[in-house]
Amino acid sequence: MASRIEILNEGGFRSDGRRQFELRTIEIDLAQQGQADGSAVIAHGLTHVLVSVFGPREARMRSHTMHDRANINVEISLAAFSTGDRRKRSRGDKRILEFASTIKSTFEPVIQTTLYPRSQIDIFVQVVQQDGGLLQACINGTTLALITAGIAMLDFVCAISGGVHSTSPLLDLTNLEENDVPNMTVAVMPKTQKVSLLTMDTRLHVERFEEIFRLAVEAGSTILVEMKAAVLGRSSRLIESVDSSTQPHGLGVENDNS
Amino acid sequence: MDVDDLENIQSSHSYNLTCPGESLTSSQSFMRGHGTYVDNEEVVASVAGTIQRVNKLISVKAIRSRYSPEVGDLVVGRITEVQPRRWKVDANSRQDAVLMLSSVNLPGGVQRRKLESDELQMRGFFEEGDLLVAEVQAFFADGAMSLHTRSLRYGKLRNGQLVVVPPILVRRLKSHFISLPCNVDLILGLNGYIWVSKHVKEIDQEGEQGFDAEAVYSNINDEIDIPTRSAISRVTSIIHILRAHFIPLTDTLLLETYEWTIEHENHTTDLLQQDFGEAMVAYISSTG
Amino acid sequence: MRPPSPSIPEKEFLFSSLKESLRLDGRTMLEMRTPSLTFGSDLGWVECALGKTKVLAQVEAKMVKPQPERPFEGTISIHSEISPMASSDYEPGRPSEDEVTITRMLDKVIRRSDAVDKESLCILAGQRVWHIRLTLHFLTDAGNLLDCACLAGIVALKHFRRPEVEVIGDDVIVHLPSERAPMPLAIHHTPFCFTFAFFPDASTPPVLDPSHLEQRLSAGVVSISLNAQKEICVLQKLGGVPLGADDILRLVDVSVTKAKEMHSFVEASLMEDWNGRNIEVR
Numbered sequence: 001m002a003s004r005i006e007i008l009n010e011g012g013f014r015s016d017g018r019r020q021f022e023l024r025t026i027e028i029d030l031a032q033q034g035q036a037d038g039s040a041v042i043a044h045g046l047t048h049v050l051v052s053v054f055g056p057r058e059a060r061m062r063s064h065t066m067h068d069r070a071n072i073n074v075e076i077s078l079a080a081f082s083t084g085d086r087r088k089r090s091r092g093d094k095r096i097l098e099f100a101s102t103i104k105s106t107f108e109p110v111i112q113t114t115l116y117p118r119s120q121i122d123i124f125v126q127v128v129q130q131d132g133g134l135l136q137a138c139i140n141g142t143t144l145a146l147i148t149a150g151i152a153m154l155d156f157v158c159a160i161s162g163g164v165h166s167t168s169p170l171l172d173l174t175n176l177e178e179n180d181v182p183n184m185t186v187a188v189m190p191k192t193q194k195v196s197l198l199t200m201d202t203r204l205h206v207e208r209f210e211e212i213f214r215l216a217v218e219a220g221s222t223i224l225v226e227m228k229a230a231v232l233g234r235s236s237r238l239i240e241s242v243d244s245s246t247q248p249h250g251l252g253v254e255n256d257n258s
Numbered sequence: 259m260d261v262d263d264l265e266n267i268q269s270s271h272s273y274n275l276t277c278p279g280e281s282l283t284s285s286q287s288f289m290r291g292h293g294t295y296v297d298n299e300e301v302v303a304s305v306a307g308t309i310q311r312v313n314k315l316i317s318v319k320a321i322r323s324r325y326s327p328e329v330g331d332l333v334v335g336r337i338t339e340v341q342p343r344r345w346k347v348d349a350n351s352r353q354d355a356v357l358m359l360s361s362v363n364l365p366g367g368v369q370r371r372k373l374e375s376d377e378l379q380m381r382g383f384f385e386e387g388d389l390l391v392a393e394v395q396a397f398f399a400d401g402a403m404s405l406h407t408r409s410l411r412y413g414k415l416r417n418g419q420l421v422v423v424p425p426i427l428v429r430r431l432k433s434h435f436i437s438l439p440c441n442v443d444l445i446l447g448l449n450g451y452i453w454v455s456k457h458v459k460e461i462d463q464e465g466e467q468g469f470d471a472e473a474v475y476s477n478i479n480d481e482i483d484i485p486t487r488s489a490i491s492r493v494t495s496i497i498h499i500l501r502a503h504f505i506p507l508t509d510t511l512l513l514e515t516y517e518w519t520i521e522h523e524n525h526t527t528d529l530l531q532q533d534f535g536e537a538m539v540a541y542i543s544s545t546g
Numbered sequence: 547m548r549p550p551s552p553s554i555p556e557k558e559f560l561f562s563s564l565k566e567s568l569r570l571d572g573r574t575m576l577e578m579r580t581p582s583l584t585f586g587s588d589l590g591w592v593e594c595a596l597g598k599t600k601v602l603a604q605v606e607a608k609m610v611k612p613q614p615e616r617p618f619e620g621t622i623s624i625h626s627e628i629s630p631m632a633s634s635d636y637e638p639g640r641p642s643e644d645e646v647t648i649t650r651m652l653d654k655v656i657r658r659s660d661a662v663d664k665e666s667l668c669i670l671a672g673q674r675v676w677h678i679r680l681t682l683h684f685l686t687d688a689g690n691l692l693d694c695a696c697l698a699g700i701v702a703l704k705h706f707r708r709p710e711v712e713v714i715g716d717d718v719i720v721h722l723p724s725e726r727a728p729m730p731l732a733i734h735h736t737p738f739c740f741t742f743a744f745f746p747d748a749s750t751p752p753v754l755d756p757s758h759l760e761q762r763l764s765a766g767v768v769s770i771s772l773n774a775q776k777e778i779c780v781l782q783k784l785g786g787v788p789l790g791a792d793d794i795l796r797l798v799d800v801s802v803t804k805a806k807e808m809h810s811f812v813e814a815s816l817m818e819d820w821n822g823r824n825i826e827v828r
Contacts, residue, residue, distance in 0.1 A: 037324065038322070056353075057353075058338070058353050058354040067400070094646055094649060098646050098650045098784075102784045103785075105785025105786055106784070108786075110788075112304060119353055147305070147306045148322065150305050150320030152295075152304040152305050153278045153305070154278065155278055156278060156279055189788050195789050195790070196786070196788040197783060197784060198781060198794065199781070199783070201658060202659075202779075203660075203779050205778070206778060206798060207776075209778055210795055214791060217791050231306045232277060234321075235321050239308060239321065241504040242426070242504060244543045
């Protein structure tokens with residue numbers, strides 16, 4: 001599958017004009033969506049994901065309750081129009097099931113589940129648009145949604161994709177690049193710099209691997225800055241509006257329908 | 259952006275805000291409270307919100323989260339399940355609350371033993387879907403709350419509608435039963451569930467006297483006239499606007515805004531317009 | 547229903563012994579159970595055992611019409627379903643989370659890593675290609691089903707021989723094994739899978755090839771699939787307890803040496819089996 005598009009040209013630019021280690025624009029919207037306890041819309045370039053978190057709440061099935069911790073339930077749906085070729089995936093699709101179980105096991109050790117015994121936390125991920133780095137967007141979105149729901153977590157989880165084009169490492173791949181170069185997704189917990197998720201499905205030499213892996217771990221902290229700014233921005237907006245009714249100054253708006 | 263920028267973001271706020279994973283202080287000189295954990299002799303935040311310090315206790319309060327109950331709180335809830343000798347009640351908390359058959363007033367008045375016949379007709383008192391107002395009585399070992407309705411002010415809810423707001427917007431007040439002069443009663447549940455209903459005359463008697471089981475467990479609404487109906491929906495719309503702008507509800511605030519809307523609106527549906535809501539909020543913040 | 551979890555004393559015993567780098571079956575931390583390969587009389591029939599874990603792999607080939615978008619490529623399909631026969635943890639019907647992981651991993655290791663040259667499976671472009679069907683039967687589960695299944699699958703593919711075919715014009719002639727020696731599949735590389743288990747306590751070192759109990763009590767696994775040429779094919783750590791970057795890189799190094807050992811072991815076993823067969827070509 002040789003593509004005619006140059007992944008990295010001689011001037012050091014990628015097909016969409018980025019440099020090797022440049023990330024795509026990250027847009028984050030933490031406004032409340034409907035009845036969800038926490039929600040986030042995150043966009044990495046053209047990949048858009050909406051995550052809603054419900055809970056901790058009473059488990060709907062008694063068999064799902066655990067006496068000492070919360071049960072986490074993840075469901076993912078990919079919009080049929082999210083890719084170039086319109087395709088409807090069934091809920092039983094193995095790839096989606098794997099995806100959901102990946103997200104679940106990534107967040108299980110991060111959420112302090114023991115604080116919520118006999119409860120259930122539901123995470124619903126809706127993929128609106130995909131252009132590479134889907135897992136990374138899902139994980140970052142879930143982190144933000146969990147934080148807005150006020151669920152206790154040890155740390156942020158920041159995910160980033162990376163790949164190697166012949167010998168040069170690239171970060172934050174688009175769909176085009178993902179199809180062409182060996183790629184991986186890494187999720188880091190920035191406080192300890194520990195890796196909570198790492199997947200790579202394509203062949204890559206051990207030596208090349210180490211380079212891009214270390215780079216991706218480092219890039220996690222850049223993502224953190226964006227995510228933190230969004231969370232703090234939302235917190236201060238809300239706090240300000242709570243206070244504005246008692247002491248008149250600046251007014252924050254969290255709009256239901258924005 | 260790098261770390262320096264991050265510090266600027268934080269210092270630009272006058273509030274003490276934090277995020278999960280941020281270390282707050284050393285655990286040797288401080289104790290960890292809610293919303294924090296200890297790692298490597300450091301107290302670290304686990305939720306995003308405001309840092310609160312009481313003497314040596316550091317805790318972080320999440321901006322928005324589920325309701326965390328305390329004994330004595332007034333809550334509004336909805337029955338989700340009828341179980342042997344108990345009801346399960348959804349009260350916007352981490353788990354469903356429990357209402358024991360022994361913690362409700364039963365027909366016949368006076369303190370009396372629960373009979374098997376009471377147990378058999380539990381659905382006659384509360385059915386799945388019924389709304390009720392109750393008080394948090396105690397906690398079970400797993401953190402679930404136990405409710406009671408052993409007061410004439412508590413019990414099944416009728417004649418109105420439910421509004422849900424984030425629990426943080428309901429502050430502790432002297433009384434959570436509010437009567438607005440427009441013939442509307444409000445019950446501000448601390449769990450964020452708010453009951454807006456037609457005004458009923460106060461019941462002054464204390465204890466078990468005047469307890470009318472027929473009326474308390476009735477499922478039939480009283481006659482509500484048109485002005486009351488529109489007053490109820492006006493109050494509901496006001497609460498919706500305040501929720502959207504994240505403004506805490508108090509009795510005085512509700513009263514003031516109600517009067518303001520009466521003055522400025524042409525019709526109740528004006529409250530559904532976004533600009534009308536914004537004008538209302540601007541008025542609130544100007545009066546303080 | 548979830549299978550009952552191990553009791554607290556069992557758990558404590560395992561954790562405290564692991565902390566002293568002792569495993570319940572006497573292995574060292576990074577020691578695999580010695581795999582044993584039993585070849586059946588048919589080519590492409592392999593039973594692989596890692597200790598008590600047993601997987602049977604079987605390869606068949608048949609001729610089909612190629613997919614219209616890939617007229618020059620043959621197809622490979624992997625069939626694996628964990629029945630309750632392997633262990634009472636598995637239920638028939640809806641695939642469990644473990645099962646999804648194993649199936650997906652097999653797919654990635656054997657199919658997506660291009661272990662088999664698909665173009666060489668083409669007989670007549672757009673008309674006839676070989677369809678290779680790999681079926682895995684999980685016989686018993688005593689931990690680390692994944693590594694055992696990957697090994698069984700890849701060895702079965704290497705062991706398999708397909709009938710020789712001849713194309714004359716538009717006609718395809720299939721020669722019986724008795725007429726012409728069957729052909730081995732064109733294998734690009736031989737990936738092996740290694741699974742490491744981690745435990746909740748960070749000071750406990752990881753173990754390679756976890757036993758059933760170790761796997762149940764682990765707080766996360768890392769599966770690394772690579773070939774003797776030091777190429778990583780699949781590396782996956784799906785959540786679980788977070789690890790330092792250096793820890794992961796150390797595991798990769800360990801797997802590199804293990805893969806080389808495994809490669810020579812597999813080649814030797816295959817050679818031995820092949821020499822034991824008398825192929826008659828008339």
